[in-house]
Amino acid sequence: MRIGIDVGGTNTDAVLMDGMVVIGTTKTPTTANVTDGITAALKTLVSSSDLDVSRLDGVMIGTTHFTNAVVERKHLQATACIRLGLPATACLPPLVDWPEELATTLGNHCYLAHGGHEFDGREISPFDSAEVSAIAKEIGRQGIKAVAISSVFSPVNAMFEEKAAEVVKSVIPDASITLSSTIGRIGLLERENAAVMNACLRKLATHTITGFKAALAAMDITAPFFISQNDGTLMNADFAANYPVLTFASGPTNSMRGAAFLSGLKNAIVIDVGGTTTDIGVLQHGFPRVAAMAVSIGGVRTNFRMPDTLSIGLGGGSIIQSQPLRVGPQSVGYELSSRARVFGGTTLTATDIAVAAGHAEVGDALRLVGLEPEVITAVEQRIAEMVNEAVDRMKTSAAAVPVIIVGGGSILIHHAIEGAAEMVKPQHYAVANAIGAAIAQVGGETDRVFSLAEMSREGALEQAKREASERAVAAGANPDTVDIVEVEEVPLAYLPGNATRIMVKAVGDLRGG
Amino acid sequence: MGIAEIGGANSMGPLIAGLQAGVPTVDGDGMGRAFPELQMTSYMFHDGVTVTPLAMVDAGESSAVIPRTAGALWAERLARNLATSMGATAGLAGFVMSGAQLKAYGIPYTLSLAKRLGERVLRARSAGEDVPAVIASSLHGQLLLRGKITDLFRRTTRGFARGGLVIEGFGRKPKRLDIEFQNEFLIATLGKRVLASVPDLICIVTEESGEPVTTEVLRYGTRVAVLGVPAAAALKTPRALAVVGPRAFGYQIDFQALPNRSVIGVKTAANLGQGSP
Secondary structure, eight states: OEEEEEEOSSEEEEEEEETTEEEEEEEEEOOTTSHHHHHHHHHHHHHHTTOOGGGOOEEEEEEOHHHHHHHHTOSOOOEEEEEEEETTTTTSOTTTTSOHHHHHHHTOEEEEEEOOBOTTSOBSSOOOHHHHHHHHHHHHHTTOOEEEEEETTTTTOOHHHHHHHHHHHHHSTTOEEEEHHHHOOSOHHHHHHHHHHHHHHHHHHHHHHHHHHHHHHHTTOOSOEEEEOTTSOEEEHHHHHHOGGGGTTHHHHHHHHHHHHHHTOSSEEEEEEOSSOEEEEEEETTEEOBOSSOEEETTEEEOOOOBOOEEESOOTTEEEETTTTEEEEEEOGGGHHHHBGGGTOSBOBHHHHHHHTTSOOOSOGGGGTTOOHHHHHHHHHHHHHHHHHHHHHHOSSSSOEEEEEESGGGGGOOSOOTTEEEEEOOTTGGGHHHHHHHTOOEEEEEEEEEETTTSOHHHHHHHHHHHHHHHHHHTTBOGGGOEEEEEEEEEOTTOSTTEEEEEEEEEEOBTTO | OOOSOOSGGGGHHHHHHHHHHTOOOOSEESSSSOOSSGGGSGGGGSTTOOSOSEEEEOSSSOEEEEOOOSSHHHHHHHHHHHHHHTTSOOEEEOOOOOHHHHHHHSEETHHHHHHHHHHHHHHHHHTTOOHHHHHHHHTTOEEEEEEEEEEEEEEEETTEEEEEEEEEESSSSOOEEEEEEESEEEEEEETTEEEEETTSEEEEEETTTOOBOOGGGOOTTOEEEEEEEOOOGGGSSHHHHHHHSGGGGTOOSOOOOOSSOOOTTOGGGGGTTOSOO
16 A cells, blocks of 8 residues: 655645555645645545555655755755866856856855866866865865765766765765766756755755654654655655755656556546646656756756646636637636636636536536627637647647546546547546656666767667666665666767767666565 | 857857957858868868868867868868867867958858847747747748657767658648758758758757757657758859758759748848848
């Protein structure tokens, strides 16, 4: 049995699952310190399902808490960044393109030192431990306890980052250190940015994870607990305390994985209709298709792999204008229950239209008397067009695909979507996020450059797969269940020696059930 | 200071070097687009200018000077090897010429064109305009297709990333565009019909925001708009086509220029976006 919890911006959702069956669900407002909301959700779930907590195999938590901290510039620790790569890279120091107030919040402590590697593993310059030691002493003098270390092409060779960490540790024994090679992919600035963001969140992460542990202990829950990663897999609590940045985008990913589970479909389009926007994503083999371009978090450029979603301005609260006809993008948002006409307000919203058309029973339909049938029809048609067009954009083949519809605003969609082989509105869709967290497996990823002139393609793939699998096991996977779920090879332009970038994702079941 | 290639970082480097050296940078370049090799610059389509003497530096302390080669193609080969040894990236300066030669053989006003295009795109984004359409009209180009990438293949040949992609249009009867690339996009065909080829520019941008999509970030499913933009006139002379035309890249077809008059290299680009092609 497992409990999945999704701590969202507005609500904390929780589900109790016995194998593949949903036993109970609950939704409570998210609290400022997140822990209270989790405790409330757990209490409701346990009592309403009459659960004997000793039967729990695990508690899985997905949260946007750390993303929000970066976006809101709150609870972030003063952080120093050391980059190894001189004499190269000096023209663009660490944090060079960060929004000024965020860089200032972290203290703008950036240091460049010698080291780094070329794409083929050659050193750019030798590692100089005296140089790093002097930098560490300067950092220590300023009382900074969070340090991020990046080195050019560290995914190819992480040795200098590891050596620098040893030096920093000897000078500042209680520093928390993040190595860019452990969390990031090829792309110096993006990887370094991820490392710095991770470092500044370490204190918050430790505090938050401790809070989660306390919440569980207060309920006598001794089952292990896990945190959702951005790719829909889990990491155990201690790993998560060290790598909070890996939780970014876990929400949308869990939502899609939950939709996949509830519908029994591994390949489908997922439409999540919210209050203001509708997000459309694509499920491939049970995981969201990822976006190609760099992703900005709080204004900082990163290369985290995020689900590829198309967002359109259509939601339950979308404001309707009849002359000329417009549906959204303005929305009453969370004020739906006071501003929509069915709820006594004066704004005509998409929800009102759905009720007037007889597709939903919320509020008081009598308040819609006088709404012209032509308006209802025209709006419904426009909504159908918006959805059809968006689905068409996301589909990659002309063949019909199943479409899963989730989200509170799904009452808006009842027409047959063009190109949909079937339309599924699964039960419990309102807590798809929490379900996605509950059913997740444990994963590991590797992203490296190999020279195919020095090893065979098979050898490189084997090594990459082995590394990804080892990382999955380190994160808590049962080695016997680890499978490779994704392999991507990109030959690198202009480089000799047949340089190829290989990215592998491995996934396995949680050790111990 | 002159610019060899206006593409990407190569437009900024000379500007910074000029500022550091205390000399003005000429508003113009030698390609009016990006191309992979040194002999593909417009300076080389005339007699009287040589790539050498050529100086190269790396990020460390290494530097090299190549005083002379048997032609531009040889300079490209040697420089490419040196750049690789230097860590796959190196700074390069050469093509020494007189002002009169630069004026006659270069492609003018491309730096200011790039700046104005960027300003136009940023304005279009904040105004919620159709950015790919804005780019196309600003450059007197054509929107060849809007669609999603449905097939993608890559292979390395002779150190270059070659490959192809298929883009399927949106809508009920989607059109299907095949594009081949060798670092740059070379040719776009609709069935058997060639819609655009080198030296004309084939630009792929994201459908939603008009962000450039380069060959390394191509992904299955990405929603894109494909634009065909007329190349500068200097790239379409018989001598130029022998170096940058389709046959030079291995396609056994004659070059068929995109219909509109190019804005690249033309002073009236100052009125970007106004007037009809």
